[in-house]
Amino acid sequence: xxxxxxxxxxxxxxxxxxxxxxxxxxxxxxxxxxxxxxxxxxxxxxxxxxxxxxxxxxxxxxxxxxxxxxxxxxxxxxxxxxxxxxxxxxxxxxxxxxxxxxxxxxxxxxxxxxxxxx
Amino acid sequence: xxxxxxxxxxxxxxxxxxxxxxxxxxxxxxxxxxxxxxxxxxxxxxxxxxxxxxxxxxxxxxxxxxxxxxxxxxxxxxxxxxxxxxxxxxxxxxxxxxxxxxxxxxxxxxxx
Numbered sequence: 001x002x003x004x005x006x007x008x009x010x011x012x013x014x015x016x017x018x019x020x021x022x023x024x025x026x027x028x029x030x031x032x033x034x035x036x037x038x039x040x041x042x043x044x045x046x047x048x049x050x051x052x053x054x055x056x057x058x059x060x061x062x063x064x065x066x067x068x069x070x071x072x073x074x075x076x077x078x079x080x081x082x083x084x085x086x087x088x089x090x091x092x093x094x095x096x097x098x099x100x101x102x103x104x105x106x107x108x109x110x111x112x113x114x115x116x117x118x
Numbered sequence: 119x120x121x122x123x124x125x126x127x128x129x130x131x132x133x134x135x136x137x138x139x140x141x142x143x144x145x146x147x148x149x150x151x152x153x154x155x156x157x158x159x160x161x162x163x164x165x166x167x168x169x170x171x172x173x174x175x176x177x178x179x180x181x182x183x184x185x186x187x188x189x190x191x192x193x194x195x196x197x198x199x200x201x202x203x204x205x206x207x208x209x210x211x212x213x214x215x216x217x218x219x220x221x222x223x224x225x226x227x228x229x230x
Contacts, residue, residue, distance in 0.1 A: 029171055041219040043208055057218060090162060100218035102152050102167070109162040 004093050004110035012116045018079040025072050025093030027110045029108075030100065032074040033101040034066060037088040037112075045101035046089075050106055056100045081117045088112045119212050120145040126220035130153045131199050138195040139224050140208030149211040151192040153183055156223075157205040158183070165207075168192060204228045 005024040025032050034046040043059040049068035065074040072093075073116050078085055094107040121144045131137050143149060153165040166177025173185040183194045192209060209221040 043220045045218045099212040102212045102218050107164050
């Protein structure tokens with residue numbers, strides 16, 4: 001079965017722009033979590049969705065938002081991009097809800113979207 | 119506030135040798151504990167987790183971890199390392215405050 005798909009894989013934006021990243025979970029999975037990974041801040045939990053509801057949100061400013069659709073696909077949006085938003089953005093899916101992005105059951109990660117802000 | 123410390127930024131072991139990666143947490147109660155591995159070609163993967171019960175937890179790929187409450191530690195071990203284990207390893211905690219925190223990671227290099 002197909003794995004977790006993230007699009008686009010690479011993205012270059014300039015400061016002040018906004019960006020939308022997409023994550024398609026494994027078929028049947030209703031839980032999607034998002035993470036930001038940077039050399040300076042490491043791996044950080046962004047938000048978690050289950051059945052179109054945001055269950056938990058990490059410590060990020062309101063410029064970071066997300067949503068989940070009825071088919072479980074999820075998008076995250078970052079508005080007014082800053083240089084510090086340059087990162088690898090990962091998403092993961094699982095059958096059951098997680099714990100602020102940490103899995104209570106088998107969890108599958110996508111390859112990530114590499115965002116560069118110039 | 120909760121925190122997770124992985125004291126070793128980089129560890130090098132010879133193939134076939136045993137491995138122990140350290141993880142210490144700071145939290146008032148016992149959190150839920152996790153270990154993840156991130157390989158360049160494989161992405162991020164959950165190795166094992168501890169919620170309660172037996173303090174020795176078995177995971178995938180031959181890894182195990184032991185929770186020691188007295189030391190606030192959850193160290194990851196493997197008896198015999200394979201070259202394919204070279205990767206970055208992350209410890210993470212979840213607390214009943216609804217927050218998760220990842221450690222900064224330990225990069226494992228395996229010498230032939």
